Amino acid sequence: VLLAALVALAGALALVAPAGAAPKPSKLEQGLLDAVRSAAFGEVVDFGAGAAPAPQTRFMPNVDVAVIELNGAGRAVRAANVVLSRTDPEGRLVPIDKDLGTSAVAYRRWDTARWDEAGKGYLSDPAPAPSEYIVPGSQDRPIDFLSPYPASLFKTMVAVQVMRVIDQGRATLDTTFTYAGPSTGCPSRASAGTFTLREQLDDMITISGNASTCRLLAWLHQLPGGSQVDAMNDWFASLGLTTLQVRGTNRQTGGSWIPGQITMGALDTARLFYLIEGAPGVLWKTPDGRKVKASELSDASRAFLRALHADQAFHEVLSTSLYCGQDYPAQGIPSLVPTRWVDPATGTVEADGVPYSADVRPCNAAAEVLFAHKTGLTTNAGSDAGIVTSLPGQPRRRYVVSVLSNLGYRFGDPSVAGAAYEPCFGSLGAPYPEGFGPCYTEKLALLGRSIDELLTKPGA
Structure with missing residues (x-):
């Protein structure tokens, strides 16, 4: 009986990971x-x-x-x-x-x-x-x-913020805006003109247009009430997506995309796409207890x-x-x-x-x-x-x-x-x-x- 008990105890101890040991990967x-x-x-x-x-x-x-x-x-x-x-x-x-x-x-x-x-x-x-x-x-x-x-993956963040502004009732996809360009501060020279949000979003995401990205960033920066690029960074932080940042871009041109100032970690990026995909209930809770749901964006925007x-x-x-x-x-x-x-x-x-x-x-x-x-x-x-x-x-x-x-x-x-x-x-x-x-x-x-x-x- 004693031998059996010792064997059982040894087996149980073998199942306990050593202190400080990494958990077994899934x-x-x-x-x-x-x-x-x-x-x-x-x-x-x-x-x-x-x-x-x-x-x-x-x-x-x-x-x-x-x-x-x-x-x-x-x-x-x-x-x-x-x-x-x-x-x-x-x-x-x-x-x-x-x-x-x-x-x-x-x-x-x-x-x-x-x-x-x-x-x-x-x-x-x-x-x-x-x-x-x-x-x-x-x-x-x-x-x-x-x-x-x-690099241009950051354009997804810009698109999300434009849709947030639309969700706030401050614009629609067919809203027109004027870009003052041309600008040498953009990776591709962005011409002046009047554009719709819909056409510029399509160009920015589907063919990674640099000029359209500059125009949309400038539009976000210049909205009444303060830069919506800054508001975007604050919103990402409030969702716990702390590596998602677009900093240092030019308020007038939307240019000046600086490595190290525009940042995205892979895990936070994946969570952003998870939010875009959407699902019922709470997607995740932030460390301070905020419940992040798909309703952060409207169904239409997602x-x-x-x-x-x-x-x-x-x-x-x-x-x-x-x-x-x-x-x-x-x-x-x-x-x-x-x-x-x-x-x-x-x-x-x-x-x-x-x-x-x-x-x-x-x-x-x-x-x-x-x-x-x-x-x-x-x-x-x-x-x-x-x-x-x-x-x-x-x-x-x-x-x-x-x-x-x-x-x-x-x-x-x-x-x-x-x-x-x-x-x-x-x-x-x-x-x-x-x-x-x-x-x-x-x-x-x-x-x-x-x-x-x-x-x-x-x-x-």
């Missing part, structure tokens, strides 16, 4: 961590290194990945977040709090010089000042992470935002349907390309003057999901986030995915390292149109495909 968490690791981001080549062929990156890229799985009613059932950096080169699971956020990450504002170790160090020379952290007072959190610039993102022309990051049937890049999430952009005679796509030579019709015929999303791209930023929903008759999945990285068009894959310059600008030649080519490493597409397979349910 199936989704382990699957996401495995997906990030299998993408092998450390193998990318750096066309910014000034050498030929382009050498392997000196440093592990910074990648922030979040997933929220949704049930049939659209409610979150599981979530996971992984960050990858030189301090966590194997990837690190981010502890997620009850509010679907995290209090474990000290998000630092993006600084390319720090990442490149050009005149300053990644973590030292000098040590990061408190002002370098996105969330005030967060510098002592256990995970120190240089948060990638979201429907408009979903439709806007579903009409996205650019499927070249997590989903790569624009390169249908081509050897490179790899195929990602099997998403439908909106027929709005597809030439019915050739099946090719041209979006905002950017031509794609692939016939996307075979991939559209085989598509399994609708991906309502927004991408972002600069030299040192590559991002994609949105809502994935299975098409009728296809294997079931419904989730939000968000990926932010410093893998902009400066970086490529080993298979194209011999190109004379960045593939984005046409160095690969045929079958890509003259002057154009893949702008993102295919490792992002491979990650997208792995995540989609992880979230796909058996059967239809």
